[in-house]
Amino acid sequence: MEGVSSEAASLAGHLKLGNLIYIYDSYNITIEGSTSLAFTENVRKRFDAYNWHVLEIDGHNFQEIESSILEAQKVTDRPSLIMAKTVIARGSACMEGSEESHGAPLGPEEVRASKEKMGCDRDADFAVPEEVYSVFRRVRDEKKKVYDSWKLKFDAVVRDDLKRKWDMFFTKPDLDKLRPKLPVFEAGSKIATRAAGGKILEVLYRELPNFIGGSADLAPSNKTMVKNISESGHGKVGRIIHYGVRENAMGSIQNGIAYYGGFINFSATFFVFMDYMRPAVRMAALSGLQSIYVFTHDSVFVGEDGPTHQPVEHLAVSRAIPNLYVIRPCDADETVEAWNCALARNDGPTLIALSRQNLPVIDRSGTSSAKDLSRGGYIIHDYDTRDVVILSTGSEVHLAITAAKNLFTDNGIKARVVSLPCWELFDNQDESYRKRILGEGNKRVVIEAGIKAGWEKYAGEKALYITVDRFGCSASEQDIAGYFGYKPEIIKDSILKYVKSS
């Protein structure tokens, strides 16, 4: 019933995934009662429509289970669905076929009665008969032999270069060797971080043969298309996956790929459409999977597409997921470092939020290197002393720096600017580092084109918040900037007023 199953099955049929076999435990019971309450579609016909091979069996008949799997394995040009008709709680004394056995234990009395019905001692503790042990021992030994013989064949047959490739797929890439190959951007030039991300992807696809990924039908906008890389299509799998407009399946398939191992994989869509795949993102975080998300169009600066396409709460709701690294780079250089962090992670997913609009590559002479992104937050503009500290991320950092420079030139106000692209990494630093970066005193300004929630932990209650605490609106990028106050002059004036009044 869940939509994600439709998305995934449609794509699997399209790709002709002949190795895929679903076993559908079809007992026609849901928590509310019979599936006839809410579900009367023709499942066989639906999977036919997806171009699946469909089998129907008695799910309590072991021979039918085995023979149907063998048959499904022979069909290699389509995925197979084995519809196994079953009865829920089969064998129990009174709860066979009842929804009451769906979400709750049978209870001690029903367990005793069921044991009796099956010819077991109704009062005996849970016990496994010796003949069951012996069957499992035999099967285990047989499987061990199969594995050993496969292993011998595998080690003997594969040519050396294939073996090296195989081992390489299952080894973390050497990021020190990768670094000199990553693109370098000219300070002062302008490039959207999504475009910088695209240039980085070109290198990753070229240098890492096990690097794969794709977009939910937004590749031209996400800048995730790379030339001369194999693409998925009707009946074929490639390193660039065309997921179609199926975000939740995309995220879930990503997790499956990550569980299997051997690949580094990313997905892409507009940041606001993360809502469609939130269950998959949460599962990646909960399961500690290296799923990587490239979410572009990361703020109201999306422009004309309007509030349905403009994330405002999405940074906050992403940061809320435990074990998810959320990185919002301020320029092309930080985008390189964001990818470095994502590739280095072993224990969970990384979300990289990228801008639609062009951003200047920050001139870092006399200030920190973008490499400090690995510490989550760092000083990107400073003076010997200071009157106020500005905390910012992503596309608002260059505005903060310009405002800070003008504040000093025009008004003699000294404002430190901190780039805070990844809260999770920053919170992992020791207290002395965090205190050094955030500075002493209470005069703090937060500039981020998203809701304020969560920033209070760094800036306190009395800070000046230049945030977007409402849904966005449809207008040109420039009009949006003016309307929400994201122009250097407006920012400068607000900070000046704030510093003088507080």
Place this chain on the structure above:
Amino acid sequence: MEGVSSEAASLAGHLKLGNLIYIYDSYNITIEGSTSLAFTENVRKRFDAYNWHVLEIDGHNFQEIESSILEAQKVTDRPSLIMAKTVIARGSACMEGSEESHGAPLGPEEVRASKEKMGCDRDADFAVPEEVYSVFRRVRDEKKKVYDSWKLKFDAVVRDDLKRKWDMFFTKPDLDKLRPKLPVFEAGSKIATRAAGGKILEVLYRELPNFIGGSADLAPSNKTMVKNISESGHGKVGRIIHYGVRENAMGSIQNGIAYYGGFINFSATFFVFMDYMRPAVRMAALSGLQSIYVFTHDSVFVGEDGPTHQPVEHLAVSRAIPNLYVIRPCDADETVEAWNCALARNDGPTLIALSRQNLPVIDRSGTSSAKDLSRGGYIIHDYDTRDVVILSTGSEVHLAITAAKNLFTDNGIKARVVSLPCWELFDNQDESYRKRILGEGNKRVVIEAGIKAGWEKYAGEKALYITVDRFGCSASEQDIAGYFGYKPEIIKDSILKYVKSS
């Protein structure tokens, strides 16, 4: 391709919604290119499987469009899908059938060339010929006559009681008249807020004939089943809707019902499964729709089902959505008031987060009435002076009160307890009210079984946070309470230590 369309179409076929007609603008183009990149399923067969009536037409042929709609209207025992084969950007000079015309304007030169191709003046400004105006004027006049004659018939034919019912459906219920009929709970008795919610629903279904709703296959757990109310089923619609395991369609259908008007409607599922319907919840908030959500099993106290079923970040991510009221009642009385707020709202959705576990009905003699929930937050336990202020919501409030009482009895520490069930309502109060409730001074404690993020705005950086800043775990309710520190004794000791040290 989106899963939500599969969920909705499957349910529509099941309910045999003969009035529903989809027109599928089938131009085989997506943003990445031809749909053949990612989508080759047989749509006709899929909708056949959902028990739809399917028609295929040339979508550029006006006669076929009209005749297919007329044919679809005649089929009243199934929804109809009209697959209208079209060419994207048809008529344009060079971009017919190209994905380049999907997400971007044609551009001035292509517009000029296209005008020329269509036999118009290529340099003329946008102009509507007089014959178009005259056709539209004629159609408008014809439709006006149809409407006027319908209106006469409607006013004349419907019996008085039906007319009264009709008008009543489109009028806000009188909540003052409803109040005395709502259930009253005995102070000190124990009842889960989900169960209290169930008792309230009984009254709402009985007293409000236009009250409808249902669960995504969790009604027995959400406590949303009410006896003697019509239920939806195969080919029939009822006031209790069995949505099946289709959260995103549920939320979207809710929005459709709210847009249409005439009904007050709710949906229900486990709080953690809100992730599946997040796009629909955001749309309700953005569109100002009165969709009401009953999300039960609202914390780690879900117990054995474990972290996949235990919300931890969901209060924070719900509060992050602009214009969504998030209410987490602390007991049965606050649950009544939460429903009152939800029914009173005209301009947006309300989320009511309810407990799985039993909670004592707070003894409110000598303290505020639960009616103060309408102000978002209020003092629920207090002393003439105080050493610390505890902020709490939902199932943790009674623990806070017990800890406060013991702190005074055992240690002479005076702790105010503030119940803060709805941040949005609280933030709407004037500053003096908020200051009075939160009290002076910096010693504050937050007790909520969810992540800390966002609470800093009320409690500051130096508060004591008794929160759950990680994924949950599978254990009994009692073991969970011990492990995460939600027992009155543990809470008391933590506060004592905090008050003495700070």
